[in-house]
Amino acid sequence: MADMITLTIDGREIVVPPGTKIIEAAGSVGIEIPRFCYHPKLTPVAVCRCCLVEVEKVPKLIPACATPVSAGMVVRTRATSEKVRKAQQGMIEFLLINHPLDCPVCDKGGECPLQDQTLAYGPGGTRFAEKKYHFKKPVPLGPHILIDRERCILCLRCVQFQREIAQHPQISVTYRGRDSFIDTAPGRTLDSNFSGNTVEICPVGALTGRHYRFRARPWEYERKPSICPECACGCNIYTHVRNGEILRVASRENPLVDDGWLCDRGRFSVRPDEPAPPRLTTPLVRINGRLMPVSWDGALEFATSAFRKIAQAPGRPEGVVGAIAGPSTTNEELYLLGRILRTSYSSNNLSFDGGASSALRSAGFAPVGAPDIDWADTILLIASDPSRDLPILDLRIKKAVRKGARLAILGNTSIELASLAASTIQAAGTDLARAIEEIARNVPAQTGQGAFLSSGKRIVVALGETASRDKTAVSEVGKLISALSKDGREVRAGVFAGGTNAAGAVEMGFHPEYLPGLRRIDDVRAKAQVEAVWSASVAAKAGLAGSSLLCSAAHGEVKALYVMGADPASRSLTPEEREGLKRLECLVVTTDRMTKTAEMAHVVFPAAAFWEKTGSLTNVAVRVQRFEAAVPPPPGVKSDVDILVSLAKAGCLPLSKESPADLAEEIARLSEPYARSFSGRTGSPAMSGREG
Amino acid sequence: MEPVLLKRIDIPGMAEIETAVANGAYANLGKGLGMKPADLLELVKASGLRGRGGAGFPTGAKWGFAAGDPKTPRYLVCNADESEPGTFKDRPILERDPHLLLEAMILSGHAIGAEYGYIYIRGEYADAYRILAKAVEQAYEKGFLGNDIQGSGTRFECVVHRGAGAYICGEETALLESIEGRRGQPRNKPPFPANVGLFGKPTVINNVETLANVPFIVERGAEWFKSMGTEKAAGPKLFCVSGRVNKPGVYELAMGTPLRTLIKDVCGGVPGAKRIKAVIPGGVSAAFLGPEDLDVKLDFESVAAAGSMFGSGGVIVLDEDDCIVSATLNIMRFFKHESCGKCTPCREGTYWLYNALHRIEEGGGRPEDLALLLDIADNISGKSCCPLADGAISCVVSSVKKFRAEYERHIREGGCSFAAREAGAAKA
Structure with a gap:
């Protein structure tokens, strides 16, 4: 390439793009500095x-x-310069x-850049015969982070991270x-939602995380790649596991997802310093009004016969059975539960309890994620607050704005990102759709936010949770997209909402209106494709979900409910919804610990917690990311897939795909994003962004 | 040499604008502002004026880097953060002829196309700050500052910014950071302030004394200016002499005046006719000179050739009763305290050197310490992002080299054998 720069480092000729720093140029050919x-x-x-x-x-x-x-530069590192070495x-x-x-x-000992580089480049001993400087230590900087100022080498990585990347400049150098x-400013605290990253990039042991410190040495634990289950971002992580216990979570950089950063919610979801609620390890069955421990076989038998009695009673219409699944259930679990309910119980009552579904994708909305934010020159957030809901995308938007992208906000203008926005419009409730409509009109009229948006070439429009449930708003966004998609402008619109795996739920067909692969249940050809794969017929009538599912139970229409990893009873329910839960003839709950819903159940199965499962999650950008169990489940506990397979077996259902590999292969036939996840392993296999 | 820069400082009331104007302040504005900026810049270039802050960079050349596309806003900054120990040469101008500085800033701003000027004044110069702030106010009232200076169509605004007591803010990029409201720490260079300076704009930073020459160059021309001083260092120079001399103070002499003349003739020699042991010729960042160096001419090149630095003109004289280890320790205490802490070698190195020197002075010295001091200094030298650390090691390197025997005596005898007075002063 003509605009590449050739320089010499330690006698080796190196060609790098302009702007490359010497340290990076050297690193590109393995010369360590x-x-x-x-x-x-x-x-x-x-x-x-x-x-x-x-x-x-x-x-x-x-x-x-x-x-x-610069061109022709001749650089000598320690390998060829005594002056540099000294x-x-x-x-x-x-x-x-x-x-x-x-x-x-x-x-930090054992994973410490100061230790490592002292060994590699430092003197063997010290000539320092004086007293070392002393500070008070450790001092808490915030809710999660403590500092040992004697260990600190004032490299400023933490200060720079908080200032530049998190854009929460809560710490800086004080005194001289x-x-x-x-330190923080007097009376202030380091409560940024990204503070944990400072611990990870600290090249010494100065910054420590409250939940992990003094708990382990780096050589004692195993590093296992996984996916963070705390939100729909799907950050790639490592779990650090010792003796079957996860001690902490660390980043595993994937530029397409997380840039190597984690939010504190994800990172500090693992807290070995805090007592965990007791696990459920035995199936429970309601006998004489009380939940009693029973054997797995007994519980499976009880649940199967109860379901069959209800679903197969003469004269019962379709849809007397329903299912609710919670966030952090895997694609495989959702798929299997959906398939069983549809094929064995003729029911499409599939309700995902983890935030808005991405059904909007079929209405002209493409998945939007980190790469799209990188791509955009103009970003419009509609009633969306990524800082709260999708923190890693908040960092990504900040990065885009730093690189020159323009941000527009429509909705709540007091959200954090509004301070970076070049154009903001306050709107909420029913005003929102009206405001979107006005912006769409303003595009050709070239006024207001319409003019602002249309001066971009690559526009990302992202809808937040409430906006995506507002049908009028969604249809107005459709009009806005078509207004913007003119004159050489490209628009990518998607949903910045939904909890963990909300996108996976709809992709897996865990949805009252959609079969796997976003096939509409009222689309005869699409339905036939699924029926062919399943060798079974599927009820044609759309099912119920959310509030309507519980209300229908209250009216005695839905009589049995299978709740997988969800706890609807713990939410603030309407009296009618609560009545629905109470009136059920059979409520089966799978959960890792006792919940309010489990307390109401007829059967409770002890299920594996997230870290004990193998499977995949789909992130907000419909990126399917596979992961393996970090720790084994406690004895007596089964994964939800295993529970479903056991139930199917107990009920002699025609379930041919029992092994995980067979199941995955079947899903891949129906879901294109899922199939794609087989071509490369989850996320990137890249190591964490931690620097040497 | 007839006084130039200090010629009006003894006139009572020069800080008041009426008195100042009556005595010639702002008299050269008309002529200077009537010149094209490029011509004014050329005039200063031709005069051979070099920076008086310490580095001696040619002023005209510095202006030339920042002058350019007139549409780009740029800034003129006057460095009045006079904090180098032993240096107090700018103070008479700031306190006793502040309008000279303002006139100089207006003319310099015109030359480089800057409409905004900042005077960054040392926090401890409380009187000078009050005087200068009042002078600026009066200059606005009389139309010497503002939108249309004396009907010339030239605009120049001036702000006096008071420092908060950090030596490092005399370093030009730390000074800019401080004005911008950030922690006073030097910036990495490049980019240099001439390209990316105050608020990201091209900026010229000049010392008070440097600027003060400009009105006189406008008045009397480049040839007149070059008639004073040496070939490479033209013009008058302010020297501030302290330490063991009979008449310490600020003196205006031609560049190139021999050190011996300054001490013996101008300052009346050493009290008690004691022998001179050492002289710091340009503030404590400059290396010690010994008695053998007294014939050095005080200009940039000659002092550098003698192994020290011309620096700020802050001359400190030590006599035979002064302990060199104690003096070095005292200087190192200053640098340890003033290192901003940004760069490892300066932050840790000054701490180490101070503690090692302290140990030697207090009797804990070991024979290997001298090699250690020099090696620590070598590991500091040229390795941080601003000149503070290099200034900090000058005293160590030069004192160990020139006065090795005195260090060895400290080590041998287990401490300082000089009079209690000196030891006491060093510990104070």
């Missing part, structure tokens, strides 16, 4: 001075992290003079020189 403050995602601050290199014709050593390459050794010696060297009791330390 020590570093502490440098982080590929942060603006270089060049403060640790450990990456100093010699550049021909430059009198002083210069920081490789902050210096862009300087780097000197810098590490400086960093260590006041560092406590309490590695044997430090959380050797007296300086990282």
Whole structure:
């Protein structure tokens, strides 16, 4: 390429794009330059001075992290320059003079860049004969993070992360020189929803997470790739597991999903320091009004016969059985439950209890996720608050705005991202649809937000939870999209809403109106495709979901309910909905611990918790991400797939696909995004973004 | 040499604009603002004026980097953060002839096309701040500052920004950070302030004394200016002398005046006719000179050739009764305290050097310490992002090299054998 730059590092000719920093150019050919403050995602601050290199014709050593390459540059690193070698050794010696060297009791010991680079580049001993500087420690910076200021080498990664990436500049350096330390402003706290990332990028043990500190040494645990189940972002993570216990969660960078960052909600969902509620390990059956422990066989038999009695009673119409599934149930579980209900019980009453479904996709809405935000030059958020609902997409939008994308907000203009927006319109409730309609009209009229949006070329429109349930609003968005999709403008519209796997639920056909692969139940040809794969017929009438499902139970129409990983009774229900739950002739609940719904059940199956399952989740951008169990379930507990297979067997149902592989293969035949997830493993197999 | 920069400072009431104008302040505005900016810039270039803040960079060249497309807003910043120990040369101008500085800023702003000027004044200069702030107010009232200066069509606004007591803010990019409301820490360079300076705009930063020359260059021309001083360092220079001399103070002399002349003739020599042990020629960032160096001429090149730095003109004289280890320790205490902490070698290195020097002074020295001091200094040298650390090690490197025997005596005798007075002063 003509605009590439050729330079020489340690006698090797290297060709890199302009703007590449020396440290990156060297790294691209495997020449390692020590570093502490440098982080590929942060603006270089060049403060640790450990990456100093010699550049021909430059009198002083210069920081490789902050210096862009130039044509013909001749760089010498420690491999070929004694001056550089001595300087780097000197810098590490400086960093260590006041560092406590309490590695044997430090959380970072064993995964510590200071330890590793001291071994690789540092002096063997110290010549420091003076007293080390002392600080009060540890000091809490926020609800999750503590700081040991003696270990801190003032690399500023945490400060830079909070300022640049999270855009919550809650920590900075205070005081001066050797007296300086990282702190919050007086009376303030580090309560950013991204504070956990600072612990991960800290190159020493200065920042520790309250829930993990002092709990383990890095060599004691196993790192297992997984997916965060806390929201629909689907961040790629590692679980750190020791003796069957997850001790913490760490990032596993996937540029298409998370950029290597995690929000605190996801990261600190694992809290080994807090007592966990007791697990359910035995099936329970209601006998004489009380839930009593029974054997698996007994419970399976009870549930099967109760369901059959209800569904197969003479004269019973279709749809007397229903199912509710909760967030963090896997695609496989949702698919299987949906298939059983439709084929064995002639019911389409499938209700996903984890936020708005992405049914809008079939109405001209494409999935929208991180890559689309990267692509956009203009972003419109309609009644959506990613900072709260999809935190990693909040970071992605901030990144897009930093890179020049323009943000428009329609809805609640007091959300955090509104401060970055170039155009905001306050609207709520019924005003929302009217406001969207007005913007659509303003596109050709070239006024207001319409003009603002239409001056973009690549426009992302994202609807939040409430907006996506408002049919008028959705149809107005459709008009807005067509108004914008003109004059060379491209629009990608989608839903920034729904809980974990909400997109998976609809894709898997766990939906009253949709069969797997977004096939409408009233589309005869689409339905026939599914029936062919299932070798069974499917009821043609759309089913019930959500409130209508419970209300229908209240009227005695729905008589049996299978609740998988959901707890509808814990929500604020209307009296009618509550009556529905009470009137059920048979309520089967699968859960990992006792819930309000389980307390009302006739049968309760002890089910595996999320970390004990193998399967896949579909994120907000309809990216299917597969994962394996991080820990085994406790004895006596089965996964929901296993429970469903056992139920099917007990009921002698025609369920030919029992093994996970067979099941996956069948789903792949019906769902294109699911099939695609087989071509590459979940997310990227890339290691975490942690820098050396 | 007839006084130039200080010629009006003894006139009572020069801080008042009426008195100032009556005595020639703003007299060169008409002529200067009548010139095309490019011509004014050329004039300053031709005069050979070099920066008086310490580095001696040619002023005209510096202006040239920032002058350019007139549509781009740019800033002129006056560095009045005079905090180098031993340096107090700008203070007479700030306190006793503030309108000279304002006139100079207006003319300099005209030359580079800056409509906004900032004077960043040292926080401890409380009197100077009050005087300067009042002068700016009066200059606005009389139409010397503002939209249309004296009907010339030239606009120049001036803001006095008071520092908060950090030495590092005298470093030009830390100064800019401080004005912008951030932590006063040097920026990484490049980009240089001439391209990306205050608020991201091209910015010229000049020392008070540097700017103060400009009205006189406008008045009397480049040739007149070059008639003073040396070939490479033209013009008058303010020297501030402290330490063991009979008449400490600020003196205006031609560039290139020999150090011996300054100490013996101008400052009346050393009290008690004691022998001079060492001289710091340009603030504590400059290396010690020894008695053998007294014939050095005080200009940028000559002092550098003698192994030190011309620096700010802050001359500190030590006599035979002064302990060099104690003096070095005292200087290092200053730098340890003033290091901003951004770069590892400066933050940790000054802490280490201070503690090691302290140990030697207090009797804990070991023979290997001298090599250690030099090696720590070498590991600091040229490795941080601003010149503070390089200034901090000058005293160590030069004192260990020039006065090695005195260090060895400390180590051998288990502490400082100089008079209790000196030891006491160092610990104070």
